[in-house]
Amino acid sequence: MKSDLDRLMSERNFDALIVTGPSHANPTMYYLINGAHVGEVTTVIKKRGEAPIIFANSMERDEAAKSGLQVVDRSQFDPLKMLNEEKGNVLRARARLMGQMLDSLGMAKGRVAVYGKEEQGAAFALWNMLMSIHPNIQIVGEYNNTIFDRAWYTKDADEVARIRAVGEKTMTIVGKAWDYLASRRAKDGVLLKDDGSPLTVGDMKNQIRQWSVEQNIEHPEDFIFAVGRDAGVPHSRGTETDVIELGKTIVFDIFPCEAGGGYFFDFTRTWCVGFAPPEVEKVYNEVLEIFNISTDSMQAGAPCGQYQRLTNDYFEKRSHPTTRSHPKTTEGYVHSLGHGVGLQVHERPSLADYEGNTDALEPGVAITVEPGLYYPDKGFGVRIEDFVWLNPQTKTLETIGEFRKDLVIPLRG
Amino acid sequence: MKSDLDRLMSERNFDALIVTGPSHANPTMYYLINGAHVGEVTTVIKKRGEAPIIFANSMERDEAAKSGLQVVDRSQFDPLKMLNEEKGNVLRARARLMGQMLDSLGMAKGRVAVYGKEEQGAAFALWNMLMSIHPNIQIVGEYNNTIFDRAWYTKDADEVARIRAVGEKTMTIVGKAWDYLASRRAKDGVLLKDDGSPLTVGDMKNQIRQWSVEQNIEHPEDFIFAVGRDAGVPHSRGTETDVIELGKTIVFDIFPCEAGGGYFFDFTRTWCVGFAPPEVEKVYNEVLEIFNISTDSMQAGAPCGQYQRLTNDYFEKRSHPTTRSHPKTTEGYVHSLGHGVGLQVHERPSLADYEGNTDALEPGVAITVEPGLYYPDKGFGVRIEDFVWLNPQTKTLETIGEFRKDLVIPLRG
Numbered sequence: 001m002k003s004d005l006d007r008l009m010s011e012r013n014f015d016a017l018i019v020t021g022p023s024h025a026n027p028t029m030y031y032l033i034n035g036a037h038v039g040e041v042t043t044v045i046k047k048r049g050e051a052p053i054i055f056a057n058s059m060e061r062d063e064a065a066k067s068g069l070q071v072v073d074r075s076q077f078d079p080l081k082m083l084n085e086e087k088g089n090v091l092r093a094r095a096r097l098m099g100q101m102l103d104s105l106g107m108a109k110g111r112v113a114v115y116g117k118e119e120q121g122a123a124f125a126l127w128n129m130l131m132s133i134h135p136n137i138q139i140v141g142e143y144n145n146t147i148f149d150r151a152w153y154t155k156d157a158d159e160v161a162r163i164r165a166v167g168e169k170t171m172t173i174v175g176k177a178w179d180y181l182a183s184r185r186a187k188d189g190v191l192l193k194d195d196g197s198p199l200t201v202g203d204m205k206n207q208i209r210q211w212s213v214e215q216n217i218e219h220p221e222d223f224i225f226a227v228g229r230d231a232g233v234p235h236s237r238g239t240e241t242d243v244i245e246l247g248k249t250i251v252f253d254i255f256p257c258e259a260g261g262g263y264f265f266d267f268t269r270t271w272c273v274g275f276a277p278p279e280v281e282k283v284y285n286e287v288l289e290i291f292n293i294s295t296d297s298m299q300a301g302a303p304c305g306q307y308q309r310l311t312n313d314y315f316e317k318r319s320h321p322t323t324r325s326h327p328k329t330t331e332g333y334v335h336s337l338g339h340g341v342g343l344q345v346h347e348r349p350s351l352a353d354y355e356g357n358t359d360a361l362e363p364g365v366a367i368t369v370e371p372g373l374y375y376p377d378k379g380f381g382v383r384i385e386d387f388v389w390l391n392p393q394t395k396t397l398e399t400i401g402e403f404r405k406d407l408v409i410p411l412r413g
Numbered sequence: 414m415k416s417d418l419d420r421l422m423s424e425r426n427f428d429a430l431i432v433t434g435p436s437h438a439n440p441t442m443y444y445l446i447n448g449a450h451v452g453e454v455t456t457v458i459k460k461r462g463e464a465p466i467i468f469a470n471s472m473e474r475d476e477a478a479k480s481g482l483q484v485v486d487r488s489q490f491d492p493l494k495m496l497n498e499e500k501g502n503v504l505r506a507r508a509r510l511m512g513q514m515l516d517s518l519g520m521a522k523g524r525v526a527v528y529g530k531e532e533q534g535a536a537f538a539l540w541n542m543l544m545s546i547h548p549n550i551q552i553v554g555e556y557n558n559t560i561f562d563r564a565w566y567t568k569d570a571d572e573v574a575r576i577r578a579v580g581e582k583t584m585t586i587v588g589k590a591w592d593y594l595a596s597r598r599a600k601d602g603v604l605l606k607d608d609g610s611p612l613t614v615g616d617m618k619n620q621i622r623q624w625s626v627e628q629n630i631e632h633p634e635d636f637i638f639a640v641g642r643d644a645g646v647p648h649s650r651g652t653e654t655d656v657i658e659l660g661k662t663i664v665f666d667i668f669p670c671e672a673g674g675g676y677f678f679d680f681t682r683t684w685c686v687g688f689a690p691p692e693v694e695k696v697y698n699e700v701l702e703i704f705n706i707s708t709d710s711m712q713a714g715a716p717c718g719q720y721q722r723l724t725n726d727y728f729e730k731r732s733h734p735t736t737r738s739h740p741k742t743t744e745g746y747v748h749s750l751g752h753g754v755g756l757q758v759h760e761r762p763s764l765a766d767y768e769g770n771t772d773a774l775e776p777g778v779a780i781t782v783e784p785g786l787y788y789p790d791k792g793f794g795v796r797i798e799d800f801v802w803l804n805p806q807t808k809t810l811e812t813i814g815e816f817r818k819d820l821v822i823p824l825r826g
Contacts (some may be wrong), residue, residue: 356496
């Protein structure tokens with residue numbers, strides 16, 4: 001929670017933090033300035049124990065003010081004059097500007113941690129230049145388990161309400177996709193559009209994009225609608241020209257966010273239209289069984305890695321390779337059981353199993369549970385993914401976005 | 414052009430470059446891997462004189478292959494084993510992995526420039542750790558005028574064809590917006606929807622979003638539809654609840670990109686529905702006149718800053734404040750005349766005027782020309798923006814996306 005930031009800054013001995021970068025696709029910026037749209041050249045500085053302050057281009061002042069935070073006009077530092085004084089050396093001019101912003105907050109020295117999506121080479125140059133101009137300022141970069149990772153580790157009721165709203169819109173879209181597929185006619189084993197031509201993956205993806213606009217949610221990282229062999233490659237987005245054959249697995253993995261950026265949701269179903277081959281049905285039932293076993297066994301406070309071990313045990317016992325038994329396998333179970341979701345599709349905790357993964361199911365985590373089995377050479381893959389929140393009051397898992405887990409979509413025609 | 418990269422690397426003494434970060438909202442990644450979607454943990458390494466190589470998670474192999482580049486499965490370095498050996502110290506494990514990737518290309522030493530949108534603190538930590546583990550590797554961060562900035566400075570015919578396609582779709586949307594506004598009825602000076610309720614900025618923005626999906630273009634940084642006072646604040650996105658009054662200026666600034674990321678287009682018109690007050694008309698005509706004067710005077714090879722000076726001269730002579738005459742003004746002419754556009758909305762060249770801006774109108778630049786005048790306290794703002802390409806064959810400016818420059822949209826009713 002945001003209120004954790006000051007405690008975390010204190011524990012890590014950070015006197016201030018700086019966030020820069022765009023206001024879209026930049027979770028730390030979005031978080032600190034409450035989703036305001038402030039353009040590309042904004043700097044946010046938060047001193048420990050104080051509210052963040054936005055240093056914005058005057059052109060962005062209206063959007064910056066929507067954050068509810070104090071906004072300082074960058075032009076008061078006269079950046080153009082600095083550029084002229086530095087004879088067009090933009091790096092030195094920008095490092096001086098950053099130094100002046102810090103100085104204006106009484107931060108001429110101290111430990112300053114930096115965050116935000118930036119061109120990494122430019123950032124590397126800027127922070128090194130800042131330290132060479134201001135030797136009393138120490139710039140710190142956190143690699144993982146950052147103070148934001150920690151603040152985001154658990155979700156409060158307001159955050160979950162926003163995720164739930166995206167989840168409900170997603171359920172509408174998933175329901176429409178099911179209904180659309182169920183209402184198709186088939187010819188020669190291939191689904192048809194209303195006009196009698198074959199329905200393609202591209203057609204379905206366009207439909208889903210239209211429904212998403214109607215629902216006011218976005219897909220900044222696209223989504224997966226992958227058929228047959230592609231369904232056997234976990235992150236294949238699908239091939240637009242593929243037709244949809246009866247009996248082939250469809251992996252539909254959708255991870256939208258609120259319009260304009262914000263909280264994500266993440267959800268997968270695997271479907272076969274018309275019928276499922278026995279081999280697929282067997283694998284599907286195994287994935288569904290370990291899905292149920294793992295979610296039923298999840299307990300507040302337990303180390304996350306144990307559920308990955310449980311899933312590896314289950315699959316290996318049934319002769320499926322896993323990345324534990326066969327580290328380089330591309331068949332069988334090839335990913336981790338799940339991950340936190342929030343302002344990013346992938347965040348803490350990680351339901352992976354490696355030494356040093358100390359992530360635990362703390363009350364308040366909002367995570368995916370998504371076992372899967374993949375056999376691309378056999379032309380199929382299966383993944384079932386639900387989104388769950390560990391309610392900190394009841395200490396029980398709540399599913400966000402309920403949808404039937406049937407493998408087969410029967411044709412109505 | 415991409416073929417410039419090797420020459421630029423040679424001039425700057427870079428033995429290799431590394432690009433990391435997501436494959437969306439990450440122009441250098443998009444550029445090197447030809448728009449493939451390869452997820453969040455991909456590393457691309459290009460040695461000087463050689464084609465880029467993608468080091469991808471095995472789950473991403475299909476999408477990575479769509480780049481047409483050589484793809485190396487990261488799992489061959491066994492990152493999980495490294496994590497275990499480093500007892501969960503993710504930073505050390507990742508720095509070792511990066512070092513092994515470089516080593517696998519015979520790059521155990523040398524000067525390596527880094528690019529790509531990343532969490533800047535994490536990147537800062539990673540590159541420092543890599544250098545401490547591999548003292549013979551020197552990481553270089555370029556702040557501005559990077560080799561990509563240079564390679565992108567001019568656009569070739571293929572790039573312009575893609576920008577032109579986005580431009581044509583944008584013209585369809587701008588035309589629909591004009592027609593929709595022209596077809597409204599008004600009551601008490603306010604435009605109405607078909608159902609008789611007032612038309613709001615939010616309604617218009619939703620309409621424009623729907624049309625954008627139909628046209629298969631995206632607005633990763635939103636767009637501007639700002640009325641009255643908001644039109645007087647250059648980057649105000651508009652207030653969703655605002656109604657649209659007859660005679661108020663509407664600044665409609667739209668800067669979409671190809672679906673799934675890619676090339677941008679950028680375009681602005683200012684409209685008054687029904688009629689324009691004389692004061693607005695006068696200012697509009699001034700903006701239009703300097704638009705024509707500046708574009709008519711543009712010549713291949715000329716320094717870009719001179720057109721900003723020309724525009725400042727023009728406006729100051731007519732008693733408008735500028736950021737040259739009044740550095741902190743928020744009235745009058747408050748921004749630069751334009752900028753390059755490509756895989757980013759804002760790139761080189763810059764049509765700004767400061768010492769050290771050596772940008773020139775090289776044949777092949779694709780830029781905006783966008784003079785404007787802003788009077789928020791008087792409740793209006795005006796900007797006219799066209800997108801032009803300096804055709805390297807003919808050395809003349811070609812407008813991409815033609816649309817009438819009328820201020821007033823007459824009501825048809």
